[in-house]
Amino acid sequence: MTFNRRRFLAGTALATIASAGCLQADDESGTGTGNGSRNGDDDSEPTTAVPEDPRVDDPPYDIEEQPSDPGEWKQLLLCENMSGDSDLEFQTVPAPRADLLLRTAETEAEAYAVRALTSAAEVREVFELGDGGSDEGPEEPIDAIDFEESVLLVVESGFGSGSVTHHWKRAEATDRGVHLHGCHTTPFKQTNDFIARHSVVRVERPETFELARVSLTVGAERRVHFNSTEGVVTVDAE
Template sequence: MRRRTLLVSAAALPAVAGCSNVLPTGTNDQPQTPHEESPRVDTPPHEINRPDPPDGPPGERDWNDDYLGETMPTEPSLAFEPVSARLTERYRLSHDLAPAAYRVGLVDDASALSDHFALDRMDDADRDAVEAVDFDTHVLAVVVSGFGSGSVSHRWARAEADDDGIHLHGYYSAPLVRTDDYTIRTSALQIERPADGVGFIRVSLTTDETTRVHFNSTEGAVSVDN
């Protein structure tokens, strides 16, 4: 597994791209009292330097899509890697949550796979890979967020073990030229299980130069006015 920054494209999870249905209620991933993140939004703690736009078209080769996370620390980190999968209806985000919505799910037992992954609609190789996860040593995390251009994707820098379980740090890619569609971004990751166990997964996602959003797997879908 890799510990460097990982790119996870929404195209890897086509079943959830562009979804707009309301999430069912009562689907928090852990049987515990929801823990609301506070603050929900803060300023990214790492230095972010927006590059100057390149001169003249096309010029994209001179643009850094990863500038939002270029200086984001990648250590310390548990080992993690992307998983290609199709998701179930629980990860559909309603456009009623616009302009921005976020959700992360934790899968820490094989018996819960069908609650999170549409196994019957996955390619054989992808389904076999998901079903082969050893939950004694690893967990799966699913992250969905919206809304905006499908050209933008999640990038993940590190997955830290903390007192509550796992703290996943990432950011949005920032391509200079973007499609004008209106969709959600998705990730599925296999993460090394911390030695002290996993209560829940917390995500800190840098979405622009001044905004970092926090959400966790006990909360269900959350919306942010940004």
């Protein structure tokens, strides 16, 4: 199987997008096709942002109310009825300190970002690995991943309690790459800090890879979509 090796580190530009719609982006250069691909080739690296539409929608599955008994509280309620039928293997991996995009995002709105790392060099640009690369340990060092077989996604969402984390339920192959589905956890007890959350996910690389999409359920009636061509996107808070 032959893989197309592409670089999709999202930029740090802030794209402000209303929750009910999305920014329309066109490539108006002489060689562009207006759909974010170069020369009309679906396997080409997008030359402009490919905005998600819709940006926000309702989760396509039922989400029940939390039980009143604290002993029956469900931390994974937002993902409980989400389909887990994944056609790509994936796993959340531990990672060293990262250079996160949301740390420099100056906004009072919700903010989201995903970067798709496709080489060891890109991993070293994002994570603080030290002079000798990542440390040896029980897990494979993240800069030693076989990027012919895998892609590494760095997903960020903000802002709120550090007790809330990402939980990933399935990864799908699309005609342009990878689509990752998951949710925010809902712990019964939460800290009152106000931070950006992030997770690092290793996903099996499909034969064609241009971009990574994320659909993240953040509330019982709220799912947010964003992808690796967009940089940081902001969404009006509920």
